[in-house]
Amino acid sequence: MAKKVLIVGGVAGGAGVAARLRRMDEDAQIIMFERGEYISFANCGLPYYISGVINERDKLLVQTKEAMAERFNVDIRVNSEVTRILRDSKEVEVASGDKTYRESYDYLVLSPGAAPVIPPIPGVDREGIYTLRNMADVDRIKDVVIEKKPEKVVVIGGGYVGVEMVENLKHLGADVTLVEAAKQVMGPLDIELARIVEKTLMNKGVKLILKDAVAEFTGQDNIQVVLNSGHRVEANMVLLAVGVKPETKLAREAGLAIGEKGGIRVDEYLRTSDPFIYAVGDAIEVKDIVNERFALIPLAGPANKQARVAADNIAGRKVKYQGTQGTAIVKIFDLTAAATGNNEKMLQAMGIPYLKSYTHSPSHAAYYPGAVPMVVKLLFAPEDGKLLGAQIVGKDGVDKRIDVLATAIRLGLTVYDLEELELAYAPPYSSAKDPVNMAGFTAANILRGDMQIVHWEELDNLPRDRYVLLDVRTDEEYAKGHVEDSVHIPVDSLRKRINELPRDKKIIIYCKIGLRGYIAYRILVQKGFDAYNISGGYDIYQAMQY
Amino acid sequence: MAKKVLIVGGVAGGAGVAARLRRMDEDAQIIMFERGEYISFANCGLPYYISGVINERDKLLVQTKEAMAERFNVDIRVNSEVTRILRDSKEVEVASGDKTYRESYDYLVLSPGAAPVIPPIPGVDREGIYTLRNMADVDRIKDVVIEKKPEKVVVIGGGYVGVEMVENLKHLGADVTLVEAAKQVMGPLDIELARIVEKTLMNKGVKLILKDAVAEFTGQDNIQVVLNSGHRVEANMVLLAVGVKPETKLAREAGLAIGEKGGIRVDEYLRTSDPFIYAVGDAIEVKDIVNERFALIPLAGPANKQARVAADNIAGRKVKYQGTQGTAIVKIFDLTAAATGNNEKMLQAMGIPYLKSYTHSPSHAAYYPGAVPMVVKLLFAPEDGKLLGAQIVGKDGVDKRIDVLATAIRLGLTVYDLEELELAYAPPYSSAKDPVNMAGFTAANILRGDMQIVHWEELDNLPRDRYVLLDVRTDEEYAKGHVEDSVHIPVDSLRKRINELPRDKKIIIYCKIGLRGYIAYRILVQKGFDAYNISGGYDIYQAMQY
Numbered sequence A, B: 001m002a003k004k005v006l007i008v009g010g011v012a013g014g015a016g017v018a019a020r021l022r023r024m025d026e027d028a029q030i031i032m033f034e035r036g037e038y039i040s041f042a043n044c045g046l047p048y049y050i051s052g053v054i055n056e057r058d059k060l061l062v063q064t065k066e067a068m069a070e071r072f073n074v075d076i077r078v079n080s081e082v083t084r085i086l087r088d089s090k091e092v093e094v095a096s097g098d099k100t101y102r103e104s105y106d107y108l109v110l111s112p113g114a115a116p117v118i119p120p121i122p123g124v125d126r127e128g129i130y131t132l133r134n135m136a137d138v139d140r141i142k143d144v145v146i147e148k149k150p151e152k153v154v155v156i157g158g159g160y161v162g163v164e165m166v167e168n169l170k171h172l173g174a175d176v177t178l179v180e181a182a183k184q185v186m187g188p189l190d191i192e193l194a195r196i197v198e199k200t201l202m203n204k205g206v207k208l209i210l211k212d213a214v215a216e217f218t219g220q221d222n223i224q225v226v227l228n229s230g231h232r233v234e235a236n237m238v239l240l241a242v243g244v245k246p247e248t249k250l251a252r253e254a255g256l257a258i259g260e261k262g263g264i265r266v267d268e269y270l271r272t273s274d275p276f277i278y279a280v281g282d283a284i285e286v287k288d289i290v291n292e293r294f295a296l297i298p299l300a301g302p303a304n305k306q307a308r309v310a311a312d313n314i315a316g317r318k319v320k321y322q323g324t325q326g327t328a329i330v331k332i333f334d335l336t337a338a339a340t341g342n343n344e345k346m347l348q349a350m351g352i353p354y355l356k357s358y359t360h361s362p363s364h365a366a367y368y369p370g371a372v373p374m375v376v377k378l379l380f381a382p383e384d385g386k387l388l389g390a391q392i393v394g395k396d397g398v399d400k401r402i403d404v405l406a407t408a409i410r411l412g413l414t415v416y417d418l419e420e421l422e423l424a425y426a427p428p429y430s431s432a433k434d435p436v437n438m439a440g441f442t443a444a445n446i447l448r449g450d451m452q453i454v455h456w457e458e459l460d461n462l463p464r465d466r467y468v469l470l471d472v473r474t475d476e477e478y479a480k481g482h483v484e485d486s487v488h489i490p491v492d493s494l495r496k497r498i499n500e501l502p503r504d505k506k507i508i509i510y511c512k513i514g515l516r517g518y519i520a521y522r523i524l525v526q527k528g529f530d531a532y533n534i535s536g537g538y539d540i541y542q543a544m545q546y
Ligand SMILES: Cc1cc2nc3c(=O)[nH]c(=O)nc-3n(C[C@H](O)[C@H](O)[C@H](O)COP(=O)(O)OP(=O)(O)OC[C@H]3O[C@@H](n4cnc5c(N)ncnc54)[C@H](O)[C@@H]3O)c2cc1C
Pocket: A008, A009, A010, A011, A012, A013, A014, A033, A034, A035, A036, A043, A044, A045, A046, A047, A080, A081, A082, A083, A111, A112, A113, A114, A132, A133, A134, A161, A247, A250, A280, A281, A282, A283, A298, A299, A300, A301, A303, B425, B426, B427
């Protein structure tokens, strides 16, 4: 007998399951329920439609109900909310318009996604405050944008949706304020790289407010966004983008296991605690492949891959989902920020030991026009150099390097492996030593003991009389700005002037990015000095300042 | 006692050894000999300087003699040719100006590079015919280009140097003819992908002559390039770019082992047959990591990495060079072509069994502006899916995907691993299923038996009465062009019209790129048909035609 499979949710996860399952099983009866009016829309494109960068609404509809039904022979029911799972009888209850009915299943797949978090702030439900998740949301916002042309917009939340909204609203000419309660935007980045994003936002004219949360929304016509600090910002429109929470109501009420992070708990076959119910997408907790703990990682790539795995398992194969690493990328005007694996904050929170190193590399051969720098941060295990995470910020070529590093992390590679990668080089694309190789060389040098490094923040714990801070940049660079109290000997004069340095103190070296510092370090150490190179150099020092 | 190390050649390999060795050993005495006037120049940038894309000659000089000497305390001797190696006394003979002298060594490093091949064609040594390898060459060509503004240029050889020269000469407004003796340009690509490059060249106004070699250069003022076919092309300037051969004269005369491919033979520590002599760069034979045989792979990335390994070994570490895979990339006007690992021609020549598959993917989310297609060809082992090679051609995002695939090949991954890669997705950068994932899904489907494919060329061996060719594209697409004799049923009508197809013949399906063909295949096979999907679809069929 043909299997009867019901799917809850008709976008990335749900539609993905339907398509793959149909390919694997031409005979299965597949019914897909979607509470909204549209299936298979491009959530990720929504912010760009608001600004008109994506200029046609239809482009957001990757598949329509009709086309998908025809191609995949799926019974697609939109405006149909699954309101209850009756596990004993293997049925669901569906509400559609004013009808309610039941539908039986052999297998049920949950891909209900996640809902924007709406914090319980007084006034949060007043008019003019929006969240963005689906077509209905985007239509609402687009209408306001077209009809009211809001001049003053406040975006609450500096995650990637918030930041994308900021860019697109700026694009429309609005005066945009971004309010973030944490001390940095873009949580997947560590703070020093987030600072670069923040500076870009400010350079583009965005008003940025950090470490301040909304206390209240008040006001008559316009919205007064009152912050905890007492600060007030006026807005014609407010966008709430303070994260999402998994849609688990159905699952909870049906008594399915829910994990500690609040997502649906699944096994490695993406089966919930009920063997006839699978779950995928933003609603589930996944294994983080770096720290091996459960995590909520609501991203479209994983959702699509999980869909394929769940469909295969329902079709009778035994396929494991190997976990998620949280590879993410965001465009911030002309800047790109990307991360994969765990960041420092996560590793610290979980007590996982790590080392870090920074390199700055041009996006392609420096002698070919258009090369621009990027900063690469690697996090790796102190014992064996296994990669734990990577973050990159720059204007070009960031996506390429994060993908190489994401591949490396996926496969459990070490920083030593990065030294050997043979990446494509011609002047318009890269350098003979790609930024990923450079990051590998540098991290490997640290691990092999060829370069002892310190980080700027570590200097705070070092008595000032115990070290000399040595700036090895050129006279010109030094004159333009340097760290107070530093001694200045350009690297190319170091051999001659080495006797100016004390032998009874640590010599803490910095240059612009760490490269000349490393060369100076090699000279000093081999001449018997107790030297350290500051990873990332003056550029990282500056990145941390506003 | 400090080691005395001599280095022959002062560019990628030689200068790289000097720099790394100095970092590892502050006390070594290092002398670097360079026959030309410049060290550390950017060979790879030379074509772009000719056109002025790289607008300052100084940019080509990555390091100068003076700066490098100061930073790395290296005794750099330019205009100094090492003419002999006296292995018994551990000395070299050096010719500089009219002086000749000897210099002793503890270790000697050879990085003499490779020389442009000058085929023994009558007239090849006449004026107006150039090769491009170093600063002297580029200065000569630049002078001609500026002073004589050659209107008609013939480039002989369609490898990457030839193709880059063609682009840059076109950029200068010249009428450019490219003559290639083989049946395709860009040897690292297989022919069907090379066709795309060739069409781009022709679209940009380049006159392309394939399968015809130069018989003779004649003529009075202008050069008459006479081809084997009898065809003649007139030129004011000719560029010979028919490959390079390793500079092995020194090594041969010193009795060092030379490999079958004509390069200096080294062991995994990059030591020649003389334990005190190392060799790196274009002059050596490397292990091809895919087929494990020796090969000549004259590229800057490997040369730079070998330099680091050789220096480490001389400094007393034991570091292995793991081999080369030939990752290469080239810009052809607005097109990018890239390859890594082995191509079909190589695998066939070596009798290595392989399967291949094609996918076409947009460079980023199709709904976000600017997405353009790329074609990805994977070559993989029939038993376990191990990746053997990959080639990509497209206008954007090619470099990123080849780097991910190069990383995968480096680590010995399979096509199954590609399915799971978690690559960075936001609409401006990629799709939720990255082109690399798509290539992986498709190849894995073939291996798992979920999709039987055929290739266009295989149809030639199949009696025409044994199969039906089924075009599953839309009416519109079919009307615009299709393969003769094909039956047309759009995929979305297939379930309804399935009975129109014969059950006693093979059904060979094609669509535009293979995706809808795969969906049709899944329907047909599960309904009992003997179906096959043509990998790469009509786009690959068209790619092969002019
Ligand atoms: C503005 C925005 C930008 C984004 N940008 C990116 C990006 O750049 N990169 C990236 O990787 N990810 C991005 N994402 C995240 C990505 O869209 C999600 O990870 C992905 O869509 C998750 O798929 P899903 O199937 O789990 O959930 P969804 O795509 O949200 O689909 C769930 C569907 O289920 C329906 N549903 C819920 N409950 C029921 C019910 N009981 N009955 C019937 N239907 C129900 C909902 O209406 C919804 O349509 C973005 C998301 C948003 C909102």
